[in-house]
Amino acid sequence: MPVNLDDPRVKRTRQLLLQSFMDLLEQKKSIYSISVQDIASHATVNRATFYAHFQDKYAFLECWMSDKFRKIVEMRLPDYTLTGTGDLRTLIQVTFEFLARLRKYMTPGDVQFEPMFEVAIQKEIERLLLRWLREKERVQASVAEEMIETTAEVISWGIFGSAVQWSRNPGQRTAEAMTRDVLAVATTVLEPVI
Template sequence: MPVNQNDPRVKRTRQLLIQSFMELLEQKKNIYSISVQDITDRATVNRATFYAHFEDKYAFLECWMREKFQRKLEETLPNCSITNMSSLRTLILTVFDFLARTRQYMTRTPANSQYEPLFEIAMQKELYGLLFRWLSEESSASASQEIVETTALVISWGILGTAVQWSRSSQSRTKEAMVRDVLEVVAAGLAPVM
């Protein structure tokens, strides 16, 4: 039986599971070493409760990453919206910061790399949503809906892909230099719709 996401009890339970995971993460410092059993033990709920809320650990981790990224966006962007190039720069910087900070909890091994696409897709969906809303409101009248959607899709993956590669590398270039260059490329990519 599906759970009602708007039920306050459901929200509290989900929050309890996520909070328990965060506490474990602070102790273990590695996302991949935390099991569903660890989370439910810490939250003092049974495994059936966990699976009533999340299909599996993958779904849980995707939800956790999406919520964490949403909170970061809310902190850095007023009303979680883009209004101009300055707020677009803030968005790009936020993605770079977020990935750099999150990377400390992601020890890369072949066994653990299975989770990274989940995190990247969760973040890309959030980026796409923000960009699509902004471009839908600000695009020129001559820009078709298809071009707006495609532009938001390409730019969201471009920002995220660049930030992912930068966060995985030895970071020989500064974050500020990368953000400046990404903003320049993104601004050029906006030309067909702005």
């Protein structure tokens, strides 16, 4: 039975599970080595409660990664919205910084989770862009919804893909230089929509 994500009890339990996982990670455990039982035990809930909220560990990890990325973005964009190219620059910069930090904490056993984390982060970027472009569209009322969705998807993958590639070998260029160049490309792609 699906849980109501707006229910305060559900929110508290999910936050408890996410915090439990963070606590276990801080104890120098790898993502791979932390089991559902470990998370549930540390959160003082049973496994059935965990599975009432998440289909499996992979769904939990995807939620955890989205939550982590969202919180980092919210620190730099307090309303968790984009209002212009300055905010877009901030989002790009945060993405580069976040992936660089994430890579430092990944162990060889955690590599299997990387594609899932990547999709979670890319989807968060896409959601932000989509909300911004739809808000712009309400003002303009001239761009088709399909074009808005495609633009958000292309730019989100462009930002994310550039950040992933850079995080694998950050010594070649600075994050600032990459942010500047990715922003230039993104604003060119955005031009017909905004």
